Amino acid sequence: MRLLKVDTLEEARRKLLDAAAGKKPGTETVSFTDSLGRIAAEDIAAAENVPGFAKSTVDGYAVKAANTQGVSESVPVFLDIVEEIQMGVMPGEKILDGQASYVPTGGMLPEGADAVVMIEHTEKFDEKSIAVYDAVSDGRNVIRAGEDIRAGSAFIGAGTLIRPQEIGVMASAGVSRLEVYRPWKVSVISTGDELIGIEEPAGAGRTRDINTYSLSASAVKYGFEVVSTAVLKDDREQIRAAIRDAMAVSDVVLVSGGSSQGEKDYTADIMDELSDVGVFTHGIAIKPGKPTILAYDGGSGTVLAGLPGHPAAAVMIFELLIGWLYRRLTGMKEPKRTVARMTENVAAAGGKATCLLLELREGSDGIYEAEPILGKSGLMTTLTRADGYAVIDTNSEGLKQGEPVAVVLF
């Protein structure tokens, strides 16, 4: 395994995707009402036209458009009223030349009609006829059958994150169940002799465990299921047993701490030993996050990731690698970035990419100003101050004051 060279972020991502190509999440069928925040695992096709029939988009009179040609405020046309169509009821009568039927917004257009004149542009002449003061073209104020969704067409693509509007459109098309990806099962292991739990007294050189909590929450944010967590001393056999046990029940095992090259840093050796593909990345040229380990075990189908012990770096690397891999495998779109203007110059880190945390403030012209958060990477509050981050490329010369920067909100 001894890897002599660190990878760029792009190299690490490519290797991870190559190794874990078969790791596409399984699928399950759920009710469309339970699908909010899930990812469609297949194209969803409509069983029926939406709308199912031509309907009016206004309160007015259904007519033959040709009968209104040349009509204006001063030159009305008089039409005979056939019927008053009710919501949710089939029209009883066909429209012939010289005829009109009242139709409410959302009501079904009668046979023979091809447009609707808004009620404001008509006048009731007597019980049996109206004056029409507006010329309408074919299809005016009408939604045709299938105009929203055509029967058989895929109206939600595989990889779509289901929002309230997708749930609405499934309701409109009569799709009550759909196939979505199952969440990955994730285990989180924090290692370090110094770690103590949230309820233990602080002090005496000991530090509260952070990564178990923040990485579990990151996993939950992606919809993953956290199946186990453990906080362990830097003990090779304990860590080995914990990783092996976690691999049996997890799609992803995250191990934070123990990923740099210090004497007690066994994680890479253990991961290499326990996985058939082995460790393919040990070190990424990114700041923060250099001591990152990636391995894959095809037998159990487990992604193994050794994350930095620094809590801010661990969360960032989770976003940049594990979150990214999940989006790639499910076909989900990358999250939309926002654009902001740098408030000051930021130098690039020579030979490394930089994941720069940014705080956004309203600018005078509606464009955000992005203030870099330049605290030491061990500080957790750099992450809570941040509205998002930008990745400055390895080959970049840095960012200049006033320069636009693409910010991933998180």
Next chain:
Amino acid sequence: MRLLKVDTLEEARRKLLDAAAGKKPGTETVSFTDSLGRIAAEDIAAAENVPGFAKSTVDGYAVKAANTQGVSESVPVFLDIVEEIQMGVMPGEKILDGQASYVPTGGMLPEGADAVVMIEHTEKFDEKSIAVYDAVSDGRNVIRAGEDIRAGSAFIGAGTLIRPQEIGVMASAGVSRLEVYRPWKVSVISTGDELIGIEEPAGAGRTRDINTYSLSASAVKYGFEVVSTAVLKDDREQIRAAIRDAMAVSDVVLVSGGSSQGEKDYTADIMDELSDVGVFTHGIAIKPGKPTILAYDGGSGTVLAGLPGHPAAAVMIFELLIGWLYRRLTGMKEPKRTVARMTENVAAAGGKATCLLLELREGSDGIYEAEPILGKSGLMTTLTRADGYAVIDTNSEGLKQGEPVAVVLF
């Protein structure tokens, strides 16, 4: 009640906030591990310093910075090794002039030391001493006690949406419980003679109920609890009874359909009758979404909102009014917008604001191109195609091709 004039969006928002000022959600105490996606209801203060002691950010030797003054690659200083400090253990010895102790990343700085020299800039001379090749300043490679969070300081403000990083920072500060806002209880009532359920056969002038599902999902997206849903015919007594029953168990009652001025549109009358503050907005000068009704009942503490029957408009008005009100009352920040460039001119709607749906595409220079989705407002697929929306102000002259536009992602 008879309101003769429609409100602008700003007027409607101001009236809603005035009426519902006392409607701030209740609070509850939860474990910090259950707080992801919740909103902090109070400032959260640290009980202890983070870190609790000065610690090293590198593997190296803890020294007195003054002892390294003038040191360089060619002019090293020799220091006596006092001890090898272990992770999670208090140093045993104080550092004096001419002394150094090994300290690992995250290890506690010994008394007397004020900086750490990276191990790469040292050389072990013999068992008892090292050569140091780098001059370090006071505080170099050290995080001081309380440098991340000072004991007693508020490190998460009231109104903060809890993300994974806030959970991590609470863990670091030993905060295991916090006060968050309770979700609003929401009821959704859809009205219309034409509505049929998702499992019923389509056709014959009838339309599938969409709003119950999409508005429930919108509510869930905000973390609200949907306590009841109903699909009703346009029957005054049925609608009245359903709204009255919903008011008894809900913070917000959403009624879609029946909000324009047609003969069967009773919603405004009923809401006015059932609420002590009464209806204060009937009609908003926004496209789509004009037939919106807002009322408030102080007795039961219920926001009543009559939303347009058009599904796309109903979801938009929910976002613009109910979601907005919740953020205002909890002190939550408005969601960050992204900036995109219009692909074509869009005219303003004279005298009305426009809520313009936009599809975003990658532009050549990293700035998104925003293509307006100009379908008829009755089409549900306009909403699923959209990545976000922009509100064009009443007094705007519209948007020009190439002009930057602020997009709310949704």
